[in-house]
Amino acid sequence: MPRNILIGLLPVLIVAACGTPQERCISRNTSEYRTVARLLAEVEGNLARGYAWEERQITRTEWDDCPYVVRGKDGERRVLYRSCLRDVVDTERYRVPIDPAAETRKRDNLEARKTALSRPAARAVDACKAAYPEDAAQG
Known part of the structure; x- marks a missing residue:
């Protein structure tokens, strides 16, 4: 599962490296949220499999x-x-x-952290879109 996530995030990383100012702003201001989401997906995969890679x-x-x-x-x-x-x-x-009890605690903590970060991340995305409006014809 983590490999699939990495493959899925590869275009995001490429865009973040050479994207538009709006894309770079969004990437810079949502990095913690994306990291927590990636870790959460990895932990959920570990729990589903019963082991980690x-x-x-x-x-x-x-x-x-x-x-x-x-x-x-x-x-x-x-x-x-x-x-x-x-x-x-x-x-x-x-x-x-893995220790299923420890992974479950880790999952619960990551879910709480992701929930806490979702609103600031959404505000950051809105602020970046306002600060760096893009032409609809570009996308």
């Missing part, structure tokens, strides 16, 4: 073709390849057991 970096060595440059008798450079070992880093997801 964590990630770790695994380094392994594999054979590859490595380029190197040699000069011929005429001074011309040529690229040749030889076998070599390279380290490759992979990300591995694994299951982690």
Whole structure:
């Protein structure tokens, strides 16, 4: 579930990086609300599955073709390849057991925090729309 959320938020992050002034204002002023919403979705997913996902970096060595440059008798450079070992880093997801009671408390606290942040976030969005009106033809 967190991966799907991340994929869903990717366009928002891209827009936040290079969006219109209104979009940047909204992104800047609703970041805490979005973070709490993302964490809440993750906790709800953990409760539904009965476990959490964590990630770790695994380094392994594999054979590859490595380029190197040699000069011929005429001074011309040529690229040749030889076998070599390279380290490759992979990300591995694994299951982690959860304490359902602790996750339930965490969910309840996040729901309360999200509810508390929803009204200020809505006001911030309205203020950003008022401060940076956009032309209806742009959207």
